[in-house]
Amino acid sequence: MHGTFDSSDIDAVIVPVRHFSYRRVVLGRFMRQPIAMTAALILLAIVLAAIFANVVAPADPFQTRVARRLAVIGTEGRWLGGDELGRDVLSRLIYGGRISLSMAVLPVAIGLFVGGFLGILAGYAGGRTNMAIMRAMDVFYAFPSILLAVAIAGALGPGMMNGIIALSMVFIPPIARMAESVTTQVRSYEFVIAARLSGASTGRILREHVLSNVAGPILVFASSQVSVSIIAASGLSFLGLGVSPPYPDWGLMLSALRQSIYVNPWVAALPGAMIFICSVCFNLVSDGVRRAMEVRR
Amino acid sequence: MLLYILRRILYAVPIGIGVTFIVFSLVHIAPGDPISALLPNEATQEMVEAARKEFGLDRPFLVQYAIWLGNAAMGNLGTSIGSGRPVATEVASAVGNTFILAVSAGLVACVLGFLLGIVAGLWRDRPVDHVVNLITIAGVSVPHYWLAILLVIVFAVDLNWLPPLGMGPDRSGGWQFDWAHISHLILPTIATAAIPMAVIARTLRASVVDVLDQDFVTTLRAKGLPRQRLLWHVIRNALPTALAVMGLQLGNMLGGSVLVETVFAWPGTGFLLASAIFQRDLPLLQGTMLVLAMFFVFLNLVVDLVQSATDPRIRRA
Numbered sequence: 185m186h187g188t189f190d191s192s193d194i195d196a197v198i199v200p201v202r203h204f205s206y207r208r209v210v211l212g213r214f215m216r217q218p219i220a221m222t223a224a225l226i227l228l229a230i231v232l233a234a235i236f237a238n239v240v241a242p243a244d245p246f247q248t249r250v251a252r253r254l255a256v257i258g259t260e261g262r263w264l265g266g267d268e269l270g271r272d273v274l275s276r277l278i279y280g281g282r283i284s285l286s287m288a289v290l291p292v293a294i295g296l297f298v299g300g301f302l303g304i305l306a307g308y309a310g311g312r313t314n315m316a317i318m319r320a321m322d323v324f325y326a327f328p329s330i331l332l333a334v335a336i337a338g339a340l341g342p343g344m345m346n347g348i349i350a351l352s353m354v355f356i357p358p359i360a361r362m363a364e365s366v367t368t369q370v371r372s373y374e375f376v377i378a379a380r381l382s383g384a385s386t387g388r389i390l391r392e393h394v395l396s397n398v399a400g401p402i403l404v405f406a407s408s409q410v411s412v413s414i415i416a417a418s419g420l421s422f423l424g425l426g427v428s429p430p431y432p433d434w435g436l437m438l439s440a441l442r443q444s445i446y447v448n449p450w451v452a453a454l455p456g457a458m459i460f461i462c463s464v465c466f467n468l469v470s471d472g473v474r475r476a477m478e479v480r481r
Numbered sequence: 482m483l484l485y486i487l488r489r490i491l492y493a494v495p496i497g498i499g500v501t502f503i504v505f506s507l508v509h510i511a512p513g514d515p516i517s518a519l520l521p522n523e524a525t526q527e528m529v530e531a532a533r534k535e536f537g538l539d540r541p542f543l544v545q546y547a548i549w550l551g552n553a554a555m556g557n558l559g560t561s562i563g564s565g566r567p568v569a570t571e572v573a574s575a576v577g578n579t580f581i582l583a584v585s586a587g588l589v590a591c592v593l594g595f596l597l598g599i600v601a602g603l604w605r606d607r608p609v610d611h612v613v614n615l616i617t618i619a620g621v622s623v624p625h626y627w628l629a630i631l632l633v634i635v636f637a638v639d640l641n642w643l644p645p646l647g648m649g650p651d652r653s654g655g656w657q658f659d660w661a662h663i664s665h666l667i668l669p670t671i672a673t674a675a676i677p678m679a680v681i682a683r684t685l686r687a688s689v690v691d692v693l694d695q696d697f698v699t700t701l702r703a704k705g706l707p708r709q710r711l712l713w714h715v716i717r718n719a720l721p722t723a724l725a726v727m728g729l730q731l732g733n734m735l736g737g738s739v740l741v742e743t744v745f746a747w748p749g750t751g752f753l754l755a756s757a758i759f760q761r762d763l764p765l766l767q768g769t770m771l772v773l774a775m776f777f778v779f780l781n782l783v784v785d786l787v788q789s790a791t792d793p794r795i796r797r798a
Contacts, residue, residue, distance in 0.1 A: 328736030338754070456626075
């Protein structure tokens with residue numbers, strides 16, 4: 185253990201990151217979990233396919249073919265079927281990852297920065313600053329999460345940016361709450377008090393002592409929110425509040441193909457299956473990271 | 482206890498006010514002049530002027546908020562652009578339908594989640610725990626609107642056992658306790674209950690495991706307490722956590738119902754909200770949100786009070 189403080193002071197979730205090989209220890213523990221590793225590899229494959237969609241996808245996702253309208257799974261040239269305009273569903277699923285995954289990950293990233301900043305500020309400053317920030321967060325917390333996103337996006341109108349803004353508002357309060365509670369805990373540790381007594385500036389204490397100790401738990405919590413985010417983000421698109429047609433997006437595709445469940449039911453289920461797979465994998469990876477970071481008892 | 486109840490109610494008041502403020506702001510974050518968002522497109526100049534006066538849009542923001550809040554408190558939530566009827570009437574007729582779905586899904590989620598969580602916790606790391614783990618991981622990750630569509634594909638399209646949409650055979654929206662109505666309720670209930678059921682089961686499993694690891698359980702075991710009596714101790718100690726998560730999940734179910742009700746054309750508040758968004762009917766959006774959010778605040782208050790009744794430690798904090 186690094187430093188001069190007693191390791192028994194450290195809670196299960198708070199681990200010192202200053203130890204030089206700590207990241208490698210966590211990575212090693214993560215890689216020894218077969219389920220989490222498999223989930224991570226599946227996600228990696230989906231992300232890579234989305235990034236290099238122009239190489240991977242067998243067809244142009246925008247090209248319509250009347251003869252291939254609602255083609256069944258296994259049709260030549262439309263291996264996963266055709267949509268209501270005869271476009272290749274497989275290619276649209278691959279391209280769709282670009283928008284769907286961005287709309288899921290960006291709000292959590294924004295929530296991580298804004299919520300993390302507000303939470304650490306509230307936790308470290310304490311007193312009235314804490315009261316003001318956390319009570320404001322409580323108000324946003326008083327809405328069921330998807331409802332809040334739907335209402336904000338509904339008022340702002342359709343569009344990918346509006347969807348991202350609306351979802352960010354959902355993830356800032358819980359991340360801020362988490363950051364506040366860990367920071368409050370870390371602030372009272374002896375090594376922080378010692379740093380303050382030895383004349384370190386507030387900025388330096390925050391940077392070197394607080395941030396390095398709260399970053400881990402906050403990151404783990406934020407990563408657990410990505411699976412929630414992808415369901416909510418595609419839900420917004422499903423309601424027509426995400427990107428507008430003809431851009432491929434899983435939620436939007438699900439909503440369009442839903443009209444044809446009597447003709448071609450299983451093609452209609454595919455975009456939702458992508459959302460489900462990603463959500464499960466994000467959950468498993470986040471669980472794996474948390475387990476890898478746990479201090480062994 | 483009485484003091485605690487009073488303190489909790491006092492704490493809920495500023496939250497409630499904050500919630501109304503956010504709901505009010507919705508119309509003002511919408512792009513364009515709020516007046517154009519509140520009136521139909523074909524509104525005449527006189528209508529615009531009259532509305533500007535009625536809503537006080539020529540006055541400062543906070544005065545507008547006060548006027549709006551006063552109207553809302555009197556039950557006046559404005560007029561729906563789409564139907565031309567008062568928003569309060571529209572919301573009132575939808576709330577009951579959502580309530581039916583919420584009660585049905587809430588019961589299923591709580592009972593199943595409770596049972597699965599207890600069973601998994603008691604038989605930790607045994608096969609039954611792994612099976613429950615699989616079910617709950619799928620449950621917390623499933624997009625409920627997709628589950629809804631899958632259910633329709635299997636049970637309505639393929640098997641033709643259950644109706645794919647609507648609330649009853651006559652489309653009137655009334656509710657009766659007969660098979661015709663209950664059959665319409667089954668699929669929406671499953672789709673709505675899936676996520677809360679899984680979250681409740683996971684939380685309960687964790688708290689059962691926690692309780693089983695405590696010293697007093699070892700003592701009870703050592704003194705030879707029968708298994709059934711031990712089970713009661715475990716449930717009693719896991720109950721406050723379970724109640725808290727159940728309450729929160731019931732509230733989140735209201736949020737999730739937006740999508741499920743859309744898929745099943747269930748004439749509740751979620752369906753209303755979706756159609757308000759589709760038609761850019763902001764007064765309707767605002768009114769529905771206000772009612773749902775205030776209900777959520779109230780639900781949280783009730784959960785806190787029930788939780789404190791089952792766990793005396795909370796009252797002292």
